[in-house]
Amino acid sequence: MSHDFRDWPDLAGERLGGTVLWANDEFFAPRERLIREAEPVWDPDAYTERGKWMDGWETRRRREPGHDTCLLRLGAPGVVHGVVVDTRHFRGNHPEECALDGVHLPGQPTPAELLAERVPWRPLLERSALAGDSLNPFPVAAGAPVTHLRFAIHPDGGVARLRVHGAARPDWQELARRGEVDLAAAVHGGRVLAASDMFFGHRHHLVLPGPPRGMHDGWETRRRRGPGNDWVVVALGRPGRPRRLEVDTTHFKGNAPGACSVEGCPPGGWAGDATHWRPLLPRTPLQPDTRHELFVEAAEPVSHVRLSIYPDGGVARLRVHAPVEPLPDGTF
Numbered sequence: 001m002s003h004d005f006r007d008w009p010d011l012a013g014e015r016l017g018g019t020v021l022w023a024n025d026e027f028f029a030p031r032e033r034l035i036r037e038a039e040p041v042w043d044p045d046a047y048t049e050r051g052k053w054m055d056g057w058e059t060r061r062r063r064e065p066g067h068d069t070c071l072l073r074l075g076a077p078g079v080v081h082g083v084v085v086d087t088r089h090f091r092g093n094h095p096e097e098c099a100l101d102g103v104h105l106p107g108q109p110t111p112a113e114l115l116a117e118r119v120p121w122r123p124l125l126e127r128s129a130l131a132g133d134s135l136n137p138f139p140v141a142a143g144a145p146v147t148h149l150r151f152a153i154h155p156d157g158g159v160a161r162l163r164v165h166g167a168a169r170p171d172w173q174e175l176a177r178r179g180e181v182d183l184a185a186a187v188h189g190g191r192v193l194a195a196s197d198m199f200f201g202h203r204h205h206l207v208l209p210g211p212p213r214g215m216h217d218g219w220e221t222r223r224r225r226g227p228g229n230d231w232v233v234v235a236l237g238r239p240g241r242p243r244r245l246e247v248d249t250t251h252f253k254g255n256a257p258g259a260c261s262v263e264g265c266p267p268g269g270w271a272g273d274a275t276h277w278r279p280l281l282p283r284t285p286l287q288p289d290t291r292h293e294l295f296v297e298a299a300e301p302v303s304h305v306r307l308s309i310y311p312d313g314g315v316a317r318l319r320v321h322a323p324v325e326p327l328p329d330g331t332f
Helices: 031-035 172-176 203-207
Strands: 019-023 068-086 097-103 122-129 135-139 146-154 161-168 180-182 191-195 230-240 244-248 259-265 278-285 291-295 302-310 317-323
Touching: 019 031, 031 068, 031 161, 068 097, 068 122, 122 135, 122 146, 191 203, 203 230, 203 317, 230 317, 244 259, 278 291, 278 302, 302 317
Parallel strands: none
Antiparallel strands: 019 068, 068 135, 068 146, 068 161, 097 122, 097 146, 180 317, 191 230, 230 302, 244 291, 244 317, 259 278, 259 302
């Protein structure tokens, strides 16, 4: 299992619902491109009426003191573990330095409200040097959850992408009012810790929000030529007693698994290879290109689930629906 902060979900990314709310300047390239899922591209022949087309956020050349800034709302409130400031394709026009602040605010504050002096911003990344045409990774010391970010570039220039990796921390008391929620969802703190194989599709796709966009948007293993089966382990955002599972093979038509099973382990029981798994769903046939709704009864809360597929293949999404229960101390 990787301990790189980049293995955590991108809380600012468009797939989780992140938004770039405001920028003081976006003369050459719009702010919205900062959080696009796709990797930045370079088109040597693309120009606009304002200059060279760039796949990112780019401000004009600053002729007075100061720096440029944008404001972001995270797709899911969370604890930031690290950021990647991607300046790919910005060679002579990247910022010299950047800084990042965060704040946790209720509701949906407007840009004007976020720009007010009273907002209690706290530093996540102090002013740091940037290399051009590069991935600039910066670990962030874990702190309190944040909902909004203030990203500053010094003095001006272009950034292709901003990735904000961390652990989602939703309002569980509010979610408890909805009845069952998907405890495996990335926006609820779910995370795919490990997989036996992901040759064709990354494990993290399993817990993304929304329906799968295509076969590329799921977890898919190579063809197994020997004995055994493939599997993934998901850490739930919160322990719970699953009542309903969704194993979605949408878009996987000639490469869906023939069957699956699901196991869980109780809180404190996850120990990698030594984990004691307890059955939740027995081996169950799967159909291609189908969203399977499977009902289960968990005798006790589980904090992790293992999805096993037989023998191999692709699964688009895994949902683990359960009521939100108070913690042992009675709090949410």
